[in-house]
Structures are given as structure tokens and as C-alpha cells.
Amino acid sequence: MNFKIRNVVYLPYNMGLNVGSEYIEISVAHKCNMLKLLVFERNVEKEVYTFNFDKNKCLGDIWFLSLYIDDVKELENMEYAFEDENGRFADPYGKSFSGRDTWGKAAHYKNIRRSPFITTCFDWGEGGGRLYIPWSESIVYRLHIRGFTKSASSKTIYSGTFSGVVEKIPYIKSLGITTLDIMPCQEFEELMPLNIRHDIFSGMGYNADILNTTKKVVNDEKTVKNHMINYWGYADTLHFAPKASFSMKKRRNPPNEFKHMVKSLHNAGIEVIAEFYFKEGTGYSYVRDVLIYWAYEYRLDGFHILGNVYAAELAKEAALSGIKLIYENWDNTYRGYYNFKDGSDDGRLKRLASFNDSFQNDMRRFLKGDEGMINSLVYHTKNNPQYAAQLNYIADIKGFSLVDMLSYDIKHNEANLENNKDGTDYNYSWNCGCEGSTSKKTVNRLRAKQLRNASLLVFLSQGTPVIAQGDELGQSKGGNNNTYCQDNRISWLNWKLINSNSHILEWFQFIINFRKKHRVFHACKEPANLDNAALGMPDVSYHGVKAWQPDFDNYSRQLGILYFGQYAKNADGSFDDTFYVMYNMHWEAHDFALPKPEKGYRWHLCIDTDRHDINGFYQEGSEKDIGNQRGYRVKARSIVVLKGVKI
Structure with missing residues (x-):
């Protein structure tokens, strides 16, 4: 393979890798004194080519390199990464990565993620386009890609993957869901530093077997002292790529597998919204590029954005004008940033939606009989702002599950090995007379009634209802309200509950269908x-x-x-x-x-x-x-x- 430096004028319009018919161009924004492009053969550890970026051609902190190549097809089995004076690193604009394909494997922790030069095309065919379901008609289901089907009880072929979700589309449809809100599924760092000393494990009386069923600690003695699993995914992330370990091992192709999931869900009439977390200090141009790329490359219906997100700018972004945007709180200053027909006064859809704990906290207080909550009940049952939808939930993945808020007065996060100091202490929950699971019939009957009450508060309110994964089956997390590190049965959906808690599933199927059928409970505008x-x-x-x-x-x-x-x-x-x-x-x-x-x-x-x-x-x-x-x-x-x- 022959490479040759191209002397071209750089225009900083396209960051990352761009492949032409006879050349490749790479641009990267990075603060350093020297930068190299490393070229690898797939599955070979040592680089086969090295190219130096010319510092004199930098535009600020943007480095640029262009290379002629005899035959671009020869790059099909090649990958690349970068190296500066401090070491090697991945392309922040990389569209796919190898090197960390296995979830949570400590032996791979020091592997540098490498990106392919050539990615295979995906055939969207006739279907797969966005669905544009109005918020007033939406039923949202919050799920974690790995946790949704990782349990052996899911009986999926490709458990814990994008393909696993496809296998469960019939279940999602039977529940009546219109929209999936997927927790971070980009290439995030799932191994994170421990904040406690290794010797605390033995001091707390935890042995290896207990650790394997509570907190998921990585399985390498050299690393177990320093890292544990970040299950949720709010961490350092390479945002342009779907997470490789969320794809099936056979013929691994994360981008195309994700696209297949989106296409399959769209063909089933189900929208796909992906959650993106951006750390403090992330630049607007990067956030904008990420969301526009996912909107058009993966045909997402919307984004759930967290962290440093420049919400006002994104709401005005022309390239995202047809995309749903979920943020903590939108107000009337964003009026006008919505489109397509919905029956609203001006005939356009509210595409913005607020997602916060306001409904949850107030309605939990009403549910347990606190004084002075009738005004809050009136407000939340009618709240349907003109310029942004309101997403209502009474339990979220990040907190007590629905059944746990009826079973525990206080959090029980001992499995997180932080002396129960993590997680919020303000849960507004009530255990109905007994802490945790019990065989008392009176307590269990009251909890069953309160579960119906809690879910009905959500589905009879004008805002868009949201269900957290497992709540429709009455799944407990043992009172843990901060399962960020629980990559195990605590977080994984237990599919056996479909049979043992069939009455809860039937209840949810009924109230979802009931709401859909009666527009008095989901009007286009506030009463x-x-x-x-x-x-x-x-x-x-x-x-x-x-x-x-x-x-x-x-x-x-x-x-x-x-x-x-x-x-x-x-x-x-x-x-x-x-x-x-x-x-x-x-x-x-x-x-x-x-x-x-x-x-x-x-x-x-x-x-x-x-x-x-x-x-x-x-x-x-x-x-x-x-x-x-x-x-x-x-x-x-x-x-x-x-x-x-x-x-």
C-alpha cells in the first residue's frame, strides 16, 4: 500500500476522517506540541505506518493531514489512532471502535480504541424513516440496552445487545409503547475508579461470590483495586460511535447493528430517542456535530440531552428542526422552535419536552397522604405547556423503582459498597407499614393498590407518560436507589416476572390502552x-x-x-x-x-x-x-x- 502526503488547503468543515476516491483526510482538535497518525492492520497490535501532522498547518488547535492512496479498498482491513507527546488516544470523531469490544474486561482496559478507515454501508430499504409521533400521542419507555435483555430469563439469542432489543419488539408492542428513551449507548468508558480501598471489602465481610452478585468489580486482580463497572454510562464518552460491547460478537458491526435496531423499531411503529451525556467543558461545535450526525446517520427520532448541552442553541439549530429534544426544563423562551402537524393552535408540533423530578416528587407526596398537595395534583394533572411537552414519571431508572417506592422508607444501597452514603435521601416514599419484602397480606394488598394509584396518576395526567424498564412488571431493586454500578440481576430486567406478576403487566397494558383511546386525558393543549x-x-x-x-x-x-x-x-x-x-x-x-x-x-x-x-x-x-x-x-x-x- 502506497501513501503520499497531499499538500492541500485545509478548510475546517469536516472533523475526523473523510475518505475520498484516491485520498484520505483527517482533522482533529487537540492541544499538543506534536501529533502522529498511527495506521494498524486489524487485530495486529503494532502499527504498520506512522505519519506526522505538520504543526505549521494547524488552525489553532486543529491538526490536519491529507494522504494520497493508490487503492482506497486496501484500507478495508485497516484501523487508525493518534499519538501525541503524552501517549496514544482515539479519534474523538471516530464512527466505530475496536479494542474494547468485550464489556468490562479489565485485561483490555489499557487498549487504545482504534477506528476503521472504511465502514460498511447499511441498506435502509423502504422503511426506517422517522415516525414523527406527537408527544400527546406518545407512551415513553426508558431502557438500558444491556440491562434490557442481559438476564438469561430474556431467552434472547443476542442478550445485552442492540439485536436483543429487536428480539423483544413483540413485547414492547404488546405493552403499547410508542417511544423508547434509551440510556447512553455510545462508546462510554464503563471502567471507573473505585473511591474506596480494596481492603474495605474484607473488612465489610464481602467475599468474592457476594461481590459477583452485588457490585460488578472488574475481573483482573491488577485492576480490581482501582476500577469498577459504570453501568449507567454517564462517563467519558466517544459520542459518534455506538458502544461496541452492546453489539453481538459474531460479525461485530456496532453501527449497522444499531441501524438495524432503529429500522426494526421504526417498522414496528416505535420511535427511538437516545440519551447523550456531555461533560462540563464540552464545546458547542462538538455537541452540535454529534447530534446532527446521529440524527441523519442513524435516523433517530430525538435526543435526551444531559450535562453541558447548550440547550438554547440546540433548540434553534436548523439541522435539528424536525428532531425531538428532551431536556431538564424548557420554558416559553423557546417558543417557536417546534414543527409539524399536531393539532396545536398554530398547527405545529411541540418537539421540545421537559424531563425532571417535579411530577415524581409532588405526586409521591400526594400518594402517601401528605398535607397540602391538592393544588399540586391539579397542576400536574393539567400541566401541558404550549411550547414544550411535559414528560411525567413517578419512578425512573435513576432512583427507586416503582415497587420499591412503595416498599422502602429509606434507601438500601449497601451493595454499592459506599456505606449507604451514595444516592439521594429524599425519596418521598412510604413502605406501607413494613420495610422491604414481607409476607403480610395486608401490607402487600396495600402496596398493590398503591402501585395502581401511582401509575394511574401518571396516565391520567395531560403530560406524556414515562415508564422505567421493569416497573411494568413490578421489579424490585432491593431498595437501591442508585444502581449506577450494579451490572447484575439488581438492574437487569427479570423476564420471569411476566408470569409471576402477570396481573401488574395486565394493569399496565390496560391503562396504556385506556389513555390512548381517550383523548380527554392527552389533549394537544392544556385544558x-x-x-x-x-x-x-x-x-x-x-x-x-x-x-x-x-x-x-x-x-x-x-x-x-x-x-x-x-x-x-x-x-x-x-x-x-x-x-x-x-x-x-x-x-x-x-x-x-x-x-x-x-x-x-x-x-x-x-x-x-x-x-x-x-x-x-x-x-x-x-x-x-x-x-x-x-x-x-x-x-x-x-x-x-x-x-x-x-x-
Whole structure:
């Protein structure tokens, strides 16, 4: 193979590697005094070619090198990396990497990640395009690529990989999910320094077997003293490349495997949003380049951005105008940065969405019966800002799981080997009378009811609902609210729960379908609480135990919400049904007076979270007439939904 230096004028438009028909160009932004390009044959440790960058041709800290080559095809089995006066390093703009293909393997820790010169093309075919599902129609599922199918209980062929997710598409579809929000899946550093001394392990009484089932420590004695597994992925990252160890070993090709996953999900009607974490000090041009590359190379539907992200600039970025952006908090200063049809006032979709703990913390407090939370309940059930969607969750992967927030008053992070000092102490949880798992029937019945209450708070609110991986199956993490280092059964989805907790899965399938069918619970814009169209009743109105008389006193824990169906149209143009939702988070039952249904209609029972005999719900079309149309007794710590049915 013959290389020859090209003397060309450098224009800093394309960072990283660019391959032409007879040449290659490489540009890298790096502070150093000297820089070399190292060329390797695949699977060969020592470089076969070395080329020096010319410092005199630097543009600031950007180095540039261009080489003629006789036959570009000869690069198909070649890889590259860089070297400066301090050592070797990977191309921050590398599109794929080898050298760290095996997850968490300490023996590979010192390997320099190398990028191929040539990557194979992917055939998107007829499908695979973005879906543009409005936030008002979305059901979001948060998952971790490795943790979703790594457990042997998943029975997938390619467990813990992008292909493993493809194998589980039928399950995702059966749940009713429209959108996946995937935790960091780029080439992040999963080996991180330990903050505790190695001799603490023995002092705490942990032996090797216990370590293997709690904290995942790397399996090399020379490294185990210094590093452990970073499972979540919020770490140093080479953002342009999908994580190699999240791809299958056979014919490993992370970029194409990721594309196949996206295409398969899109063909199944499921959006793909990827989470990106950028450390403090990351430049805007790099963040912009990363997101634009993933948007068009991988056809992602959106990004969930964390860290140093320049949110205001990204919201205005023309190249991302059709892409959903999830950030901690958007406000009205971002008005206008959204597009495509949604039924909003100006006929354009809100593509921005806020993701924060506000709903979670307030609704957990309401759920456990704290005083003064009725105003918060009203706010969160109607909150649907005009310029940015609100994503609502009551449990997230980064915190207590749904069942754990009902089973633990305090965190139990002992498995993290940090003396239970890590993770937040503010969980707003309630164990229902017993800390941890128990055989007490009264406690377990209360927890089952509270699980239905908690999830219903999410799905009856106007914001977009979010489910964390495993919550739809009632999976516990043993009270650990900070499983960042738990690459084991604590974090991995236990697929056996589909059978043992089938009643929880059936409940989630029901409430997801129920929400999808009834637009009164997911309108395009926030309720006005007025009868703007003079239909005889407000779109949404609030009540107490007395109809039309809401009680906002500090001691009150009851609220009724009436949703008038004529303010919500279905896809076929027909009006939605009218619903009356009664919330009672007091520890005593309360009798609610009912507003009169429309003329010719009677109230029927759809949902009663206290009814264990029916798993809390009646299927659509099977609702039961409640008899007395003037009042209904709502049991302690329960939510009841009535539907107006024409007689």
C-alpha cells in the first residue's frame, strides 16, 4: 500500500476522517506540541505506518493531514489512532471502535480504541424513516440496552445487545409503547475508579461470590483495586460511535447493528430517542456535530440531552428542526422552535419536552397522604405547556423503582459498597407499614393498590407518560436507589416476572390502552377549565366530596375531576366519552357526591384501584352501572374513574 502526503488547503468543515476516491483526510482538535497518525492492520497490535501532522498547518488547535492512496479498498482491513507527546488516544470523531469490544474486561482496559478507515454501508430499504409521533400521542419507555435483555430469563439469542432489543419488539408492542428513551449507548468508558480501598471489602465481610452478585468489580486482580463497572454510562464518552460491547460478537458491526435496531423499531411503529451525556467543558461545535450526525446517520427520532448541552442553541439549530429534544426544563423562551402537524393552535408540533423530578416528587407526596398537595395534583394533572411537552414519571431508572417506592422508607444501597452514603435521601416514599419484602397480606394488598394509584396518576395526567424498564412488571431493586454500578440481576430486567406478576403487566397494558383511546386525558393543549365553546360544561372542572365545590384546604386529600368528552375529538371525528375521576389519598373512606351526567347517560365504573377482585379495572365495554347516580364511596387511598354511558 502506497501513501503520499497531499499538500492541500485545509478548510475546517469536516472533523475526523473523510475518505475520498484516491485520498484520505483527517482533522482533529487537540492541544499538543506534536501529533502522529498511527495506521494498524486489524487485530495486529503494532502499527504498520506512522505519519506526522505538520504543526505549521494547524488552525489553532486543529491538526490536519491529507494522504494520497493508490487503492482506497486496501484500507478495508485497516484501523487508525493518534499519538501525541503524552501517549496514544482515539479519534474523538471516530464512527466505530475496536479494542474494547468485550464489556468490562479489565485485561483490555489499557487498549487504545482504534477506528476503521472504511465502514460498511447499511441498506435502509423502504422503511426506517422517522415516525414523527406527537408527544400527546406518545407512551415513553426508558431502557438500558444491556440491562434490557442481559438476564438469561430474556431467552434472547443476542442478550445485552442492540439485536436483543429487536428480539423483544413483540413485547414492547404488546405493552403499547410508542417511544423508547434509551440510556447512553455510545462508546462510554464503563471502567471507573473505585473511591474506596480494596481492603474495605474484607473488612465489610464481602467475599468474592457476594461481590459477583452485588457490585460488578472488574475481573483482573491488577485492576480490581482501582476500577469498577459504570453501568449507567454517564462517563467519558466517544459520542459518534455506538458502544461496541452492546453489539453481538459474531460479525461485530456496532453501527449497522444499531441501524438495524432503529429500522426494526421504526417498522414496528416505535420511535427511538437516545440519551447523550456531555461533560462540563464540552464545546458547542462538538455537541452540535454529534447530534446532527446521529440524527441523519442513524435516523433517530430525538435526543435526551444531559450535562453541558447548550440547550438554547440546540433548540434553534436548523439541522435539528424536525428532531425531538428532551431536556431538564424548557420554558416559553423557546417558543417557536417546534414543527409539524399536531393539532396545536398554530398547527405545529411541540418537539421540545421537559424531563425532571417535579411530577415524581409532588405526586409521591400526594400518594402517601401528605398535607397540602391538592393544588399540586391539579397542576400536574393539567400541566401541558404550549411550547414544550411535559414528560411525567413517578419512578425512573435513576432512583427507586416503582415497587420499591412503595416498599422502602429509606434507601438500601449497601451493595454499592459506599456505606449507604451514595444516592439521594429524599425519596418521598412510604413502605406501607413494613420495610422491604414481607409476607403480610395486608401490607402487600396495600402496596398493590398503591402501585395502581401511582401509575394511574401518571396516565391520567395531560403530560406524556414515562415508564422505567421493569416497573411494568413490578421489579424490585432491593431498595437501591442508585444502581449506577450494579451490572447484575439488581438492574437487569427479570423476564420471569411476566408470569409471576402477570396481573401488574395486565394493569399496565390496560391503562396504556385506556389513555390512548381517550383523548380527554392527552389533549394537544392544556385544558382551559372553561366552557369556551358554549357546550354546557367546562372542558375540565374540579370538585371535592361535594360536586362543584373543590376543597383546597391544607388538610384535604380528596379531589374530583370531570372531563367533558365533547371537548375532545377522536381520530374518526366523534366525541370522546365523559369521565369523572375521584382521588382519595386519605386513610379513611369518603363519600363523593357526583355531578349529574349528561342527559340520557348514566355513570358506569371503569376503574377502582381498591378492587383487587378485578385487578382494579373493567375492560372497555364491560363497565358496570354504579346504581346510585348521586354518590359513590371511594375507599381509603383509592382512585375511582366513572364513565358516562348512554342508556
